[in-house]
Amino acid sequence: MNAELPRMSLLIDGAFVESTTGTWKDIVNPATQQVLGQVPFATLDEVNRAVAAAREAFKTWRKTPIGTRARIFLKYQQLIRENIGELAAILTAEQGKTLPDAEGDVFRGLEVVEHAAAIGNLQLGELANNVANGVDTYSLLQPLGVCAGITPFNFPAMIPLWMFPMAIATGNTFILKPSEQDPMVTMRLVELALEAGIPKGVLNVVHGGEEVVNALCDHPDIKAVSFVGSTRVGTHVYQRASLAGKRVQCMMGAKNHAVVLPDANKEQTLNAMAGAAFGAAGQRCMAASTMVLVGAAREWIPELVAKASTLKVGPGHAKGIDVGPLISTTACARVEGLIESGINEGAKLELDGRKPQVEGYEKGNFVGPTIFSGVKPGMRIYDEEIFGPVLIILEVDTLEQAIALVNANPNGNGTAVFTQSGAAARKFQEDIDVGQVGINVPIPVPVPMFSFTGSRGSKLGDLGPYGKQVVLFYTQTKTVTARWFDDDTLSHGVNTTISLK
Ligand code: NAD
Numbered sequence: 001m002n003a004e005l006p007r008m009s010l011l012i013d014g015a016f017v018e019s020t021t022g023t024w025k026d027i028v029n030p031a032t033q034q035v036l037g038q039v040p041f042a043t044l045d046e047v048n049r050a051v052a053a054a055r056e057a058f059k060t061w062r063k064t065p066i067g068t069r070a071r072i073f074l075k076y077q078q079l080i081r082e083n084i085g086e087l088a089a090i091l092t093a094e095q096g097k098t099l100p101d102a103e104g105d106v107f108r109g110l111e112v113v114e115h116a117a118a119i120g121n122l123q124l125g126e127l128a129n130n131v132a133n134g135v136d137t138y139s140l141l142q143p144l145g146v147c148a149g150i151t152p153f154n155f156p157a158m159i160p161l162w163m164f165p166m167a168i169a170t171g172n173t174f175i176l177k178p179s180e181q182d183p184m185v186t187m188r189l190v191e192l193a194l195e196a197g198i199p200k201g202v203l204n205v206v207h208g209g210e211e212v213v214n215a216l217c218d219h220p221d222i223k224a225v226s227f228v229g230s231t232r233v234g235t236h237v238y239q240r241a242s243l244a245g246k247r248v249q250c251m252m253g254a255k256n257h258a259v260v261l262p263d264a265n266k267e268q269t270l271n272a273m274a275g276a277a278f279g280a281a282g283q284r285c286m287a288a289s290t291m292v293l294v295g296a297a298r299e300w301i302p303e304l305v306a307k308a309s310t311l312k313v314g315p316g317h318a319k320g321i322d323v324g325p326l327i328s329t330t331a332c333a334r335v336e337g338l339i340e341s342g343i344n345e346g347a348k349l350e351l352d353g354r355k356p357q358v359e360g361y362e363k364g365n366f367v368g369p370t371i372f373s374g375v376k377p378g379m380r381i382y383d384e385e386i387f388g389p390v391l392i393i394l395e396v397d398t399l400e401q402a403i404a405l406v407n408a409n410p411n412g413n414g415t416a417v418f419t420q421s422g423a424a425a426r427k428f429q430e431d432i433d434v435g436q437v438g439i440n441v442p443i444p445v446p447v448p449m450f451s452f453t454g455s456r457g458s459k460l461g462d463l464g465p466y467g468k469q470v471v472l473f474y475t476q477t478k479t480v481t482a483r484w485f486d487d488d489t490l491s492h493g494v495n496t497t498i499s500l501k
Pocket of ligand 1: 150151152153154155177178179180208209210211213214228229230231233234236251252253254284285385387413452454458
């Protein structure tokens with residue numbers, strides 16, 4: 001182990017501490033393979049100490065006035081804004097995405113922090129006045145206690161910010177388990193959160209992999225778990241944490257279909273598709289990875305290929321780059337293997353992005369834009385989430401066939417339709433069985449006054465992250481039925497029925 005490299009700390013009870021573990025993992029720049037730092041796999045004792053600190057802090061944090069909580073997030077959004085350039089640079093170095101896209105990653109998280117600052121208008125109960133004589137019923141949205149969040153590598157700023165700001169703003173305390181592949185920007189955001197005034201023990205961080213995640217799922221003092229990541233791990237987390245009696249929400253893998261009707265504006269559609277399929281090197285859960293061309297729109301393939309060919313592949317920090325590297329050499333080999341399988345299974349390789357020449361960055365995990373046409377369900381490139389810059393194209397004759405195809409796919413994260421027909425768009429919006437729908441918008445991730453609403457195989461649990469739904473996720477609704485007699489009201493005597501009189 002190289003003692004010179006920065007080591008990620010744990011955050012326990014307000015103090016950044018070095019783990020006593022013997023297991024450390026390198027954090028690697030995916031464009032260069034340079035080792036940037038090391039991340040510990042925390043011990044179970046450290047996980048337990050973090051949970052104990054969060055449990056203790058909850059006693060006072062739950063009583064902290066809502067205005068005090070809100071003002072911390074007002075300060076926090078300002079600090080993120082002031083440091084967005086530095087945050088994006090850290091993110092690009094460890095994750096690979098381009099600098100402008102890294103700023104977008106931070107910004108989409110910042111919007112959730114802004115929303116958390118409005119908690120005074122969000123954590124509101126209801127009141128029904130005079131439901132019986134002298135009786136009112138009202139509801140309280142009370143925090144649950146210690147909550148935990150487990151995050152993926154692909155949005156190391158936005159997704160942690162989906163979780164702990166809203167959990168803490170609603171009065172909970174939190175244990176965050178960042179991705180072990182790119183935890184550096186997450187840790188910088190955690191430092192800024194403490195600077196904004198989050199008290200000790202209210203936010204804690206433990207690093208690690210399977211063992212730490214399982215400990216969080218099992219821990220009896222953790223009341224709720226938020227997870228974002230792959231379907232395989234999310235399903236495991238949902239089952240394990242539910243079995244331990246917790247409230248759980250898991251946002252998982254995807255296969256997002258964009259349906260293109262022949263009446264769509266061709267230029268706008270093809271630009272949107274090239275950006276949404278290849279941006280972030282296809283490593284977005286909402287990437288438009290699957291294009292369904294309806295009728296004569298199938299003639300647009302050569303123009304799409306021409307546009308994709310102009311995208312520049314290279315290191316995310318360099319100017320003018322469109323497609324950065326994949327997160328790891330393993331991810332790169334996996335994507336190359338899937339491209340190989342597409343060729344072997346009979347799809348037509350329209351554009352081959354394997355092993356692009358990136359001068360000066362020969363060791364980077366690069367795959368350039370790749371396009372397959374003639375794809376069919378049953379091929380691995382259709383059935384699996386590729387999570388790389390690979391766009392697959394299917395062709396159908398009618399909108400009805402396109403809708404049936406999308407609805408037959410097990411995933412329900414995002415979808416889009418491109419058309420100039422209001423009637424066709426409305427039919428799509430009504431009949432498509434996918435949680436997030438774009439109409440001429442390729443990546444329809446809702447802004448934080450709504451919630452992230454992936455569905456079917458892409459989600460387990462009822463309530464989504466951020467927005468109004470997450471206020472319900474992170475709180476327990478308590479209803480109070482109260483009777484206050486005027487002193488001179490005559491008693492009704494003993495009442496042995498269930499009714500309120
Ligand atoms: P991942 O499932 O490999 O990892 C997610 C988290 O789980 C990480 O913190 C990781 O340390 C932990 N983990 C990994 N293996 C584990 C195991 N065996 N047991 C317990 N925990 C384990 O996901 P990833 O590769 O980091 O992220 C990419 C995936 O996330 C893609 O499938 C993508 O679609 C999905 N994703 C979904 C959304 C969404 O909102 N639906 C958003 C972003 C990413």
